[in-house]
Amino acid sequence: MTLTHPLPRNEDGIAAALGILKQRYGDRLQTGTDIRAQHAHTTTWIPNQPADGVMFAASTDEVADVVRICADHHVPIIPFGTGTSLEGHVNAPAGGISLDLGQMNNVVAVHPQDLDCRVQPGVTRKQLNTHLRDQGLFFPIDPGADASLGGMAATRASGTNAVRYGTMRDNVIALEVVLADGRVVRTARRARKTSAGYDLTRLLIGSEGTLGIITELTLRLHGLPEAMASARCSFPTVEAACNAVILTIQMGLPVARIELLDGLQVKACNAYSRLSLPEGPLLLLEFHGSDASVAEQARSFGDIADETGGFDFAWSGRAEERTALWQARHDAYWAALALKPGCKALSTDVCVPISHLASCVTATQSKLADLGITAPIVGHAGDGNFHCLLLMDPDDTAEHARAKGFVEWLADLAHAHDGTCTGEHGIGQGKVPFLEAELGSATSVMRAIKAAMDPDNILNPGKIVA
Amino acid sequence: MTLTHPLPRNEDGIAAALGILKQRYGDRLQTGTDIRAQHAHTTTWIPNQPADGVMFAASTDEVADVVRICADHHVPIIPFGTGTSLEGHVNAPAGGISLDLGQMNNVVAVHPQDLDCRVQPGVTRKQLNTHLRDQGLFFPIDPGADASLGGMAATRASGTNAVRYGTMRDNVIALEVVLADGRVVRTARRARKTSAGYDLTRLLIGSEGTLGIITELTLRLHGLPEAMASARCSFPTVEAACNAVILTIQMGLPVARIELLDGLQVKACNAYSRLSLPEGPLLLLEFHGSDASVAEQARSFGDIADETGGFDFAWSGRAEERTALWQARHDAYWAALALKPGCKALSTDVCVPISHLASCVTATQSKLADLGITAPIVGHAGDGNFHCLLLMDPDDTAEHARAKGFVEWLADLAHAHDGTCTGEHGIGQGKVPFLEAELGSATSVMRAIKAAMDPDNILNPGKIVA
Numbered sequence: 019m020t021l022t023h024p025l026p027r028n029e030d031g032i033a034a035a036l037g038i039l040k041q042r043y044g045d046r047l048q049t050g051t052d053i054r055a056q057h058a059h060t061t062t063w064i065p066n067q068p069a070d071g072v073m074f075a076a077s078t079d080e081v082a083d084v085v086r087i088c089a090d091h092h093v094p095i096i097p098f099g100t101g102t103s104l105e106g107h108v109n110a111p112a113g114g115i116s117l118d119l120g121q122m123n124n125v126v127a128v129h130p131q132d133l134d135c136r137v138q139p140g141v142t143r144k145q146l147n148t149h150l151r152d153q154g155l156f157f158p159i160d161p162g163a164d165a166s167l168g169g170m171a172a173t174r175a176s177g178t179n180a181v182r183y184g185t186m187r188d189n190v191i192a193l194e195v196v197l198a199d200g201r202v203v204r205t206a207r208r209a210r211k212t213s214a215g216y217d218l219t220r221l222l223i224g225s226e227g228t229l230g231i232i233t234e235l236t237l238r239l240h241g242l243p244e245a246m247a248s249a250r251c252s253f254p255t256v257e258a259a260c261n262a263v264i265l266t267i268q269m270g271l272p273v274a275r276i277e278l279l280d281g282l283q284v285k286a287c288n289a290y291s292r293l294s295l296p297e298g299p300l301l302l303l304e305f306h307g308s309d310a311s312v313a314e315q316a317r318s319f320g321d322i323a324d325e326t327g328g329f330d331f332a333w334s335g336r337a338e339e340r341t342a343l344w345q346a347r348h349d350a351y352w353a354a355l356a357l358k359p360g361c362k363a364l365s366t367d368v369c370v371p372i373s374h375l376a377s378c379v380t381a382t383q384s385k386l387a388d389l390g391i392t393a394p395i396v397g398h399a400g401d402g403n404f405h406c407l408l409l410m411d412p413d414d415t416a417e418h419a420r421a422k423g424f425v426e427w428l429a430d431l432a433h434a435h436d437g438t439c440t441g442e443h444g445i446g447q448g449k450v451p452f453l454e455a456e457l458g459s460a461t462s463v464m465r466a467i468k469a470a471m472d473p474d475n476i477l478n479p480g481k482i483v484a
Numbered sequence: 485m486t487l488t489h490p491l492p493r494n495e496d497g498i499a500a501a502l503g504i505l506k507q508r509y510g511d512r513l514q515t516g517t518d519i520r521a522q523h524a525h526t527t528t529w530i531p532n533q534p535a536d537g538v539m540f541a542a543s544t545d546e547v548a549d550v551v552r553i554c555a556d557h558h559v560p561i562i563p564f565g566t567g568t569s570l571e572g573h574v575n576a577p578a579g580g581i582s583l584d585l586g587q588m589n590n591v592v593a594v595h596p597q598d599l600d601c602r603v604q605p606g607v608t609r610k611q612l613n614t615h616l617r618d619q620g621l622f623f624p625i626d627p628g629a630d631a632s633l634g635g636m637a638a639t640r641a642s643g644t645n646a647v648r649y650g651t652m653r654d655n656v657i658a659l660e661v662v663l664a665d666g667r668v669v670r671t672a673r674r675a676r677k678t679s680a681g682y683d684l685t686r687l688l689i690g691s692e693g694t695l696g697i698i699t700e701l702t703l704r705l706h707g708l709p710e711a712m713a714s715a716r717c718s719f720p721t722v723e724a725a726c727n728a729v730i731l732t733i734q735m736g737l738p739v740a741r742i743e744l745l746d747g748l749q750v751k752a753c754n755a756y757s758r759l760s761l762p763e764g765p766l767l768l769l770e771f772h773g774s775d776a777s778v779a780e781q782a783r784s785f786g787d788i789a790d791e792t793g794g795f796d797f798a799w800s801g802r803a804e805e806r807t808a809l810w811q812a813r814h815d816a817y818w819a820a821l822a823l824k825p826g827c828k829a830l831s832t833d834v835c836v837p838i839s840h841l842a843s844c845v846t847a848t849q850s851k852l853a854d855l856g857i858t859a860p861i862v863g864h865a866g867d868g869n870f871h872c873l874l875l876m877d878p879d880d881t882a883e884h885a886r887a888k889g890f891v892e893w894l895a896d897l898a899h900a901h902d903g904t905c906t907g908e909h910g911i912g913q914g915k916v917p918f919l920e921a922e923l924g925s926a927t928s929v930m931r932a933i934k935a936a937m938d939p940d941n942i943l944n945p946g947k948i949v950a
Contacts, residue, residue, distance in 0.1 A: 129837065129839060130734070131730050131734070131837075131838065131839035132837040132838055132839050132868075133733060133734065134837070154734075173679060174678075174679040174683070175679075176677055180677060184654070185677050187677075187683065187686070188650070188654060197929070201925055203923075203924065203925050203926040203929060204923065204924070204926060205923070205926055206904070206923070207898075207899070207902050207903055207904050207922060207923075208837050208902040208903070209835040209836055209837060209867075209868055209869075209898075209902070209903045209904045209907060210835070210837070210838070210867045210868055211642060211646060211651050211653075211835060211867050211869065211907050211908065212640075212835060212904040212906065212907060213639060213640040213641075213690055213833075213904075213906045213907060213908050213909060213910040213911070214904045214905060214906050214911060214915075214918075214919055214922055214923065215690070215911055215919050215923065215926075215927065215930050215948050215949070216687060216690065216691055216695075216929075216930045216933060216948070217640070217653065217683075217686045217687060217689065217690050218926055218929055218930070220653070220683045220686030220687065221682060221683060221686065221687050221933075223683065224679055224681070224682065224683055225682055229682075240736060241733075241734050241735055241736040243736060244735070244736075264597050267599060267707075268596070268597070268599065268620075268707050269707055269710070270706060270707040270709060270710075270772075270773075272738070306736075307736075308780065308784075310776070310780055311777055311780065314774065314776055314777065318774075367679075369675040369676070369677060369678060370675055371595065371597075371598040371600070371674050371675060371676070372597065372598055372676070373595060373597035373598050401675075401676045401677050402598075402675055402676055403675075403677065432673075432675075433673070436673050436674040436675070437673055437674070437675045438672070438673050438675045438678040438679075438680045439680060440678065440679045440680050441675065441677050441678060441679060442677065442679050443679060444679040445679070445680060445681055449680075452680075453680060453681050456673060456680055457669075457670065457671070457672070457673075457680065457681065458669065458670070459667055459669050460669040460670060460671055460681075460684055461681065463663070463669060463682075463684055463937065464681050464682045464684070466936045466937060467682060467687075467933055467936060467937075469936065470932040470933055470935065470936035471929065471932060471933075482681050482682070483681070
């Protein structure tokens with residue numbers, strides 16, 4: 019993978035900052051090789067670039083203190099949640115301090131009447147949902163991994179149910195953030211909407227730790243639906259499946275999830291989970307609402323499937339059957355890896371207008387076949403976002419080169435269809451070369467904002483605006 | 485109303501820019517007194533501060549050209565849509581050029597499969613919805629006035645159906661913007677979601693013309709609901725009505741609108757529209773969905789109303805009856821004005837967490853009574869946003885002073901309940917003093933961004949970050 023130009027290391031500053039942090043925080047600063055490697059990029063074959071030390075912060079005040087120390091010595095700070103990001107966000111290309119926020123994991127307050135809560139950044143989405151369950155509430159964003167909510171905000175994460183509930187962009191009311199000079203600011207009050215000045219909340223969401231370090235989030239919650247139902251339906255072609263998706267969205271059917279699996283992914287799931295699904299394009303759906311409305315939604319989607327050539331349509335509102343219907347999706351990642359034992363995976367993340375989804379997926383399948391790359395495809399079809407999971411032999415450099423070429427080809431394909439190179443994973447290091455191609459001189463505005471908010475480039479340098 | 489400190493006028497630059505624009509654009513630059521006054525603030529008793537000339541732009545290239553001319557001569561540019569904003573946004577406190585975008589009113593493209601469209605900034609929301617109707621689509625944001633979509637984006641407008649469809653923040657996919665140096669940038673591609681770098685789209689939405697001039701919008705559309713139903717229900721107290729709202733939101737009932745009118749507003753509507761509604765707190769609702777689902781929603785709300793002490797509940801899915809049920813809301817503004825013939829109105833705009841809505845509305849009613857100010861209240865109750873329409877004698881300076889005190893008191897009340905001084909009208913000139921109270925040092929981040937993107941402060945100076 020091409021990384022950006024190497025960033026210079028400030029050896030003296032790093033040594034000074036490490037010394038102060040060690041003296042002030044003792045064992046909460048760790049400098050062992052293993053722990054530093056674990057806090058750098060581990061999830062794809064972007065190279066691991068460890069920080070010089072890992073600091074475990076316990077409070078906003080401590081984060082501010084660490085930032086001030088690093089600011090005084092011009093030392094990079096790389097915020098770390100659970101390390102499940104996919105584009106090298108937690109790498110330290112110029113060294114510095116990895117700031118682990120995992121110990122800041124308290125649910126500070128829940129306001130059931132307002133459907134919101136305040137959490138520290140290290141709270142994971144599963145932890146929050148466990149905390150909320152008794153109150154009949156949930157936080158809907160589900161990127162797959164049990165990521166930290168701070169990290170999810172930082173990468174503007176979304177996942178399977180964005181089609182109904184939106185992304186992190188839509189479900190954060192306010193942030194508390196430590197700026198590059200150590201000041202602590204709140205971006206908004208707790209009202210559900212506001213027109214009070216620039217939307218700093220949205221500016222910080224998706225800024226990948228380059229503009230500020232998120233130390234608290236006020237999140238929007240939703241009432242647990244009274245009823246849920248799941249459905250699956252096979253289609254003769256990707257195009258037929260995408261037509262069903264388009265009709266579903268057009269008629270305003272409030273599907274909670276509508277996921278596409280391509281034939282190769284279904285085949286992988288059949289093998290891995292002992293299923294016998296037709297090995298062609300498959301849609302998996304989830305409906306939320308009252309008993310009556312989920313049944314109505316399922317029937318309406320059944321009608322759409324009929325119109326668009328769907329077959330083997332099945333739905334159920336019963337918990338066990340629901341799980342069985344969604345088994346293929348739950349197992350998709352592990353099933354894909356099992357296609358090629360010993361492989362490492364790289365997930366692409368383009369997102370296009372849904373009218374172009376079918377043609378883009380089909381072109382992608384052809385290209386992968388031409389290149390001899392094994393890569394099942396899953397898509398958040400309602401959003402036009404699809405992932406190819408490239409299964410790579412870690413030692414096969416020729417395959418890596420082909421994969422690199424494919425990733426570039428795919429970004430170009432998305433751009434040619436007015437789409438984006440990243441629907442939900444972010445730019446990080448891995449996609450820096452594509453951002454300018456996608457947004458042209460708008461990237462200079464991003465650089466101007468970065469320079470205004472972090473003039474010494476100490477906050478997660480080498481990401482987004484590198 | 486307290487305005488910010490007077491801004492210095494750059495007389496030489498203004499004269500030079502007017503000369504160049506006149507030569508280049510002829511009659512599309514207007515300098516008459518009336519037209520300049522009409523292009524400055526006219527909607528409340530914030531003083532009218534006209535620009536030195538009004539330029540009618542016909543294209544993005546022309547906007548860029550005008551901005552370059554003004555940039556060369558350090559002359560303010562004040563973007564103008566329909567002039568329906570409420571906080572002095574279109575005033576020219578340092579003179580300069582009012583840039584009227586009303587002639588840029590083409591719907592550029594509609595993509596029904598993707599549920600999006602591209603429009604020029606002068607297209608109004610009603611014009612767009614007329615254009616879309618045949619295709620079974622609509623754009624939901626309804627701030628009351630038939631505002632331009634560029635202006636609605638610039639002020640982060642919302643209105644009666646934000647509770648279901650969100651605000652302008654949620655319904656803009658991408659913007660084309662002319663920056664302070666005349667460069668034209670696009671903030672995003674057309675995909676429904678993206679994690680590609682800083683969210684410049686959201687940064688521009690609500691920036692009130694101070695960071696860039698919106699020259700095209702890519703908007704998210706929605707399918708026209710198959711069925712609609714309306715309902716109304718009276719309540720013994722504001723608190724009972726708000727409890728009904730809270731339960732409605734908590735159970736996830738997807739109401740399209742849920743509006744609160746206080747007793748005085750209902751009384752005004754009875755008089756104005758010859759209705760005989762109980763003259764106490766009233767909720768008006770709208771439901772969108774299938775025939776079955778709107779009926780289910782109406783019945784569910786009826787149950788909630790029963791639980792919370794509601795009475796005179798009525799609902800209907802028939803168009804004429806729907807209109808009749810909502811008559812009070814449609815006429816609310818004119819009915820309020822008729823309470824005090826010859827008055828001028830000033831609308832407040834606080835927004836609080838909905839658990840605090842009842843206590844804030846009740847405290848507000850008491851305060852208004854203490855001050856002897858006539859001000860009916862309407863609220864977008866599902867969002868916690870309510871407006872007092874202060875009916876002022878234009879010649880009564882003592883009343884103005886009391887009103888000014890009330891507006892400050894109300895902002896303090898909202899802040900004390902973790903709310904905002906503006907849910908949807910924006911900061912403009914009128915609320916500049918409250919922004920720092922609301923967000924503290926976050927306003928310094930706003931100023932840093934403003935300085936980075938508009939170093940000479942030529943884009944709508946004196947607004948938000950004045």
